[in-house]
Amino acid sequence: MSVAPADVAKIAALARIKVTPAELDAMVPELNGILAWVDQLGEVDVTGVEPMTAVIPNQLRLRADVVGADPLTGGNVRDKVLANAPAAEHGFFGVPKVIE
Amino acid sequence: MTDLTNLGIAAIRDGVAKGDFTATEVATAFNAAVAEANPALNAFIVTTPDHALAAAERVDAARAQGQPLGPLAGVPIGMKDLFATQGVPTTAASHILEGFVPQYESTVSQKLWDAGAGMLGKLNLDQFAMGSSNETSAFGNVISPWRAKGPDGTGDNAPRAPGGSSGGSSAAVSAHIVAAATGTDTGGSIRQPAAFTGIAGIKPTYGRCSRWGIVAFASSLDQAGPMARDVTDCAIMLEAMAGFDAKDSTSLDLPVPAWSAGLTDDLKGLKVGIPREYRLDGLNADVAKSWDDGIAWLKDAGAEVVDISLPHTKYALPAYYIIAPAEASSNLARYDGVRYGLRDLPDGAGLQEMYAATRAAGFGPEVKRRILIGTYVLSAGFYDAYYTQAQKVRTLIARDFENAFQQVDVILTPTAPTSAFALGEKSADPLEMYLNDVFSVPASLAGLPAMSVPAGLDRSGLPLGLHLIGRPFDEQGVLNAGLAIERRAGFTARPEKWW
Numbered sequence: 001m002s003v004a005p006a007d008v009a010k011i012a013a014l015a016r017i018k019v020t021p022a023e024l025d026a027m028v029p030e031l032n033g034i035l036a037w038v039d040q041l042g043e044v045d046v047t048g049v050e051p052m053t054a055v056i057p058n059q060l061r062l063r064a065d066v067v068g069a070d071p072l073t074g075g076n077v078r079d080k081v082l083a084n085a086p087a088a089e090h091g092f093f094g095v096p097k098v099i100e
Numbered sequence: 101m102t103d104l105t106n107l108g109i110a111a112i113r114d115g116v117a118k119g120d121f122t123a124t125e126v127a128t129a130f131n132a133a134v135a136e137a138n139p140a141l142n143a144f145i146v147t148t149p150d151h152a153l154a155a156a157e158r159v160d161a162a163r164a165q166g167q168p169l170g171p172l173a174g175v176p177i178g179m180k181d182l183f184a185t186q187g188v189p190t191t192a193a194s195h196i197l198e199g200f201v202p203q204y205e206s207t208v209s210q211k212l213w214d215a216g217a218g219m220l221g222k223l224n225l226d227q228f229a230m231g232s233s234n235e236t237s238a239f240g241n242v243i244s245p246w247r248a249k250g251p252d253g254t255g256d257n258a259p260r261a262p263g264g265s266s267g268g269s270s271a272a273v274s275a276h277i278v279a280a281a282t283g284t285d286t287g288g289s290i291r292q293p294a295a296f297t298g299i300a301g302i303k304p305t306y307g308r309c310s311r312w313g314i315v316a317f318a319s320s321l322d323q324a325g326p327m328a329r330d331v332t333d334c335a336i337m338l339e340a341m342a343g344f345d346a347k348d349s350t351s352l353d354l355p356v357p358a359w360s361a362g363l364t365d366d367l368k369g370l371k372v373g374i375p376r377e378y379r380l381d382g383l384n385a386d387v388a389k390s391w392d393d394g395i396a397w398l399k400d401a402g403a404e405v406v407d408i409s410l411p412h413t414k415y416a417l418p419a420y421y422i423i424a425p426a427e428a429s430s431n432l433a434r435y436d437g438v439r440y441g442l443r444d445l446p447d448g449a450g451l452q453e454m455y456a457a458t459r460a461a462g463f464g465p466e467v468k469r470r471i472l473i474g475t476y477v478l479s480a481g482f483y484d485a486y487y488t489q490a491q492k493v494r495t496l497i498a499r500d501f502e503n504a505f506q507q508v509d510v511i512l513t514p515t516a517p518t519s520a521f522a523l524g525e526k527s528a529d530p531l532e533m534y535l536n537d538v539f540s541v542p543a544s545l546a547g548l549p550a551m552s553v554p555a556g557l558d559r560s561g562l563p564l565g566l567h568l569i570g571r572p573f574d575e576q577g578v579l580n581a582g583l584a585i586e587r588r589a590g591f592t593a594r595p596e597k598w599w
Contacts, residue, residue, distance in 0.1 A: 055547025056547045063346065
């Protein structure tokens with residue numbers, strides 16, 4: 001399979017990455033080179049093969065249902081959560097206006 | 101006094117414990133070495149001499165009071181800048197995280213500090229650990245301390261790649277400006293840089309080291325591990341890094357074996373597999389010779405060598421370059437200009453434009469390329485053809501290893517298809533760069549423990565590594581085979597100091 005400039009523009013929009021027309025033109029052949037190479041996976045007979053979900057069998061755990069059991073992840077750390085925000089205001093993450 | 105920077109983990113720890121020198125003297129010597137070398141090597145993004153000194157002073161005070169010392173007491177290390185370190189900037193070598201100062205400490209780094217280690221600084225890497233040469237960092241290339249020699253014995257002086265993504269780690273360990281360093285490995289990012297710089301590095305079984313607080317690239321593949329001067333130091337450091345962590349849902353709830361105490365190079369009764377599919381057409385002659393040397397050394401150590409087949413080997417790289425970008429495109433969705441890091445808000449922009457502008461300004465070209473590939477292979481209409489197919493192929497690759505490990509105990513291959521290439525040599529073609537991971541990626545896809553140990557120099561005087569792959573949870577088998585090679589290879593070469 002290969003991609004055209006319009007496809008790459010659509011992928012970039014889905015990925016929320018702004019691309020200039022010049023970047024788009026450069027990316028199309030690069031992505032096509034990579035896609036042509038990964039297309040060889042289509043040769044592999046995978047009849048009856050389950051897709052891998054975990055490399056090492058492991059039981060998923062539930063944490064104890066206790067508020068703040070782990071102080072690191074238990075909450076009540078609003079200011080730490082906001083400390084790296086580019087535009088924290090009034091105890092919230094600030095974003096551009098989204099409702100007209 | 102001997103130059104303390106010539107000492108590795110075991111020598112420093114034992115010397116501090118015996119009182120041959122103080123931890124503070126060690127930290128001071130390494131801080132000076134870092135300050136001298138970093139302008140030339142660019143191995144560190146941030147240096148933290150105060151952290152190293154404070155840790156050393158705590159060790160010296162504890163020793164003065166007769167308190168027990170940790171297994172890494174007084175050992176100054178470098179921390180790959182992919183680990184969140186409380187109060188110290190953590191960038192993943194990307195502009196999108198410039199200025200980010202974690203409010204918490206990653207599990208692995210905390211374990212190292214608890215063991216008595218100190219931090220010399222945050223080591224440079226490929227941006228978000230995506231790369232094999234350390235040329236995708238937003239903070240500039242790391243320059244390998246190694247230089248090639250021409251046929252007449254004179255150097256070509258072309259700056260060489262330290263490997264990637266843990267290129268700051270490999271450069272710093274091989275230049276002796278850190279006693280050891282942390283690395284992370286998604287498709288070879290510990291092993292390939294270790295091979296390029298003549299040091300040892302091990303990626304443990306997936307789940308041994310907690311991923312909590314490590315900037316995520318591809319979560320089903322990412323594993324932390326040590327990069328150090330020899331196999332023994334790797335074993336000691338891995339013991340300190342590994343262990344169950346409830347904060348990582350894929351963490352293995354298993355005791356940490358005493359790998360360093362279990363080290364032996366007596367391989368009597370061990371079966372070593374040599375996978376025929378790794379003997380690529382046109383394999384570099386020096387790499388092929390070092391592989392043969394490795395086979396001879398393991399036989400000398402008492403092992404029996406067995407030819408094996410891993411039939412799906414050629415499909416590992418293309419499967420990896422679907423799975424890893426798919427996971428990356430999902431993991432990197434968090435960089436949105438809202439919660440941390442860079443925000444680019446053009447005049448009059450709404451939320452969606454802000455996301456797109458921020459991510460355009462913050463991510464480097466290789467990161468964007470992988471996010472786009474990942475978004476594409478996960479998108480409606482292509483998911484089954486690419487992503488599901490790749491995950492099925494991954495099952496087959498893991499099954500190849502399972503079958504092989506019914507016949508053999510450990511597998512020996514070269515770590516990388518060449519020695520260190522010159523910076524710029526492969527950066528124009530992403531595909532050519534990806535092919536450098538051909539020997540390291542299959543073990544990553546199967547979650548297996550694997551390590552690189554120095555095997556010798558090629559004809560241009562650059563290090564070559566040998567690669568050992570073990571059964572799940574059998575780090576000991578990998579380390580022991582690594583030790584057998586290390587003792588027989590007698591690798592003592594060092595880069596000539598030009599910085």
